[in-house]
Amino acid sequence: MAYDLKDVVANKPSRFTEGHRMCAGCGAPVVGRMIMRALKPEDHAVVTNATGCMEVSTFIYPYTAWTDSFIHTAFECAGATASGTEAAYKAMKRQGKLPADKDTKFIAFGGDGGTYDIGLQSLSGAMERGHDMVYVCYDNGAYMNTGIQRSSATPQFADTTTSPAGKVIPGKMQPRKDLAKIMVGHHIPYVAQTLAMTNFKDLYEKSEKAFYTEGAAFLNVLAPCPRGWGYPTEDLMKINKLAADTCYWPLYEVVDGKYKITYKPAKKLPIEEFLRPQKRFRHMFKEGNEWMIEEFQKEVDARWQELLDLEEITNR
């Protein structure tokens, strides 16, 4: 059946429910809720969450916003914690300690801090060992939970509280890490990059594939942060669309090593369109800083071209 947003929202339960305390205009709960909707309603899920905005806003004792089983242990170990839950499932299922007719799916959520940085080792281990799980990085491009500190996912020149745009150093000087590519290097069956755009089709379908592909799967999902990025809360979906249309955040998937770009903008917009509405890039638009925008554009273009090349090469 073709994807129908109305049908999904009306007929599939929201397993990440209302009552959580994430900010208005935050991208994380929007993608989290849609990803969870991609589960078959009859399947049980064990959700692991790294410490971060999502965890501290959705499970404040004694309340939880999750209708599935949920575990949080610490910041850097969502990959390993989820590994353990999945290993127990395998062993217990094998021994007949769990009902044979009921499936449980394993999913881990981590922000970019808990995934690109402090949790990278744990994630790498879990992916390499091939646990049957989905790891979702909701990437908001900085340590937002502790107050907007730079991470290795922070884009170049962004103003953060530990890479402030100062008189001598104009923001974060290094380009961001390409995590999806690192995951592709693990030779796992499914890697995808996506975001919440238009009718959520790309996000939903990739989540569904990730859940129902046997083995380790990784989703890198852009999750804008109004406080850290400096955009009006109502503009979340606009920012997402601009990220895709400028090719700042290309939408693609890698299935068994084959790249497929799932969204090629009819007209690739200049990167200023994405940068201008965000306060964290404000200094780039000051007179004399045109070189920063040029450099940023070059980086985006090179990465986009590389992706086009990879798509061609891996499908030859």
Add this chain to the structure above:
Amino acid sequence: MSIRERLSGNEATAIAMKQINPDVVAAFPITPSTEIPQYFSTFVANGDVDTEFVAVESEHSAMSATIGASAAGGRAMTATSANGLSLMWEMIYIASSLRLPIVMALVNRAVSGPLNIHNDHSDAMGVRDAGWIMLFSENNQEAYDNMLMAHRIAEHKDVLLPVMVCQDGFITSHSIENIELENDEDVKKFVGEYKPQHYLLNADEPIAVGPLDLQGYLFEHKAQQADAMRAAKNVIKEVSADFEKWTGRKYDFFEEYKLSDAEVAIVCMNSTAGTTKAVVDDLREKGVKAGLLKVRMYRPFPAEEIAEALSHLKAVAVLDKSDSLNAAGGALFEDVTSAMYVNERYVPMVNYVYGIGGRDTTEKQLESVFLDLVEIAQVQNVDNPYRYLGLRKGEN
């Protein structure tokens, strides 16, 4: 019927784990505990167990995966030493706070730095207040026996705390000794089937584990952990009594060796107790009324019972195989002296830090401790309670 064997402490531990047949073992190699996951992965590879073995990429992940597995509803185990435990440290506290009955073999080794792979107790002492039950083992038999009892203690409804079974790296982990093993069926019966009350994999009752626990709740939750630790004393007593009924091998909170009529005594843990017993026997023949109190259950700490057991002595030496570097004394010394004070018992006490980084501890050295005690007993005065044993002179 017991089976007579010759095994190292690591082999004995691995065999206990095989007989327990846990759902998940997640471990990372580190000397001197490496052999435990090594032997165990052979059992997995040969289909001798039903366990899922997770060969994690670090000890932090070993404990994280063990926590995940235990919260999921499985019986989960791991093994480590020294720096491995240091890397786990964050997760050690999380394991106990989530009230997960994980069992870990800790093969004691000096914590870096500088790097040293040999035995002392600095690894265990670093987590002594982390909410784990800690059992110490004099030899491979005790390491095996403590392991067989560990799940019964950890999983008891009044406890639900993780258990650490300690033994001395190389000294017992790699030395082959005679041992009595129990047969698989009897072990299975004694350990019993694990039936978790609430667990992640129960689709009929989804649960959330590991919340943000703020000012209104954390204090009470910590107090519940403390209550469980107090309750563990009774459970350990009961399980040890059942174990004795089954195997004939008796375990208590601590072992008293020729203590009841002793005038001077050493308090220590793990393999040094074996050497001390030989010295006690020797001194008894020479007319010195020497004795030993070997602590088996270090956490919960049997403060009242130890104070009572030491109260009749004229002088006591507490041996710490880890220096607390606090200008006051070792951890075991401070625990024992506070136990005495709070229970209003006064006996002159002296602390010896010994065996650091695997420094050999000889019968002669232990005899010198007893002779110091005889002198202290006469003058009833300790001028320097914080001493070293076996340290080369002029280099400290």
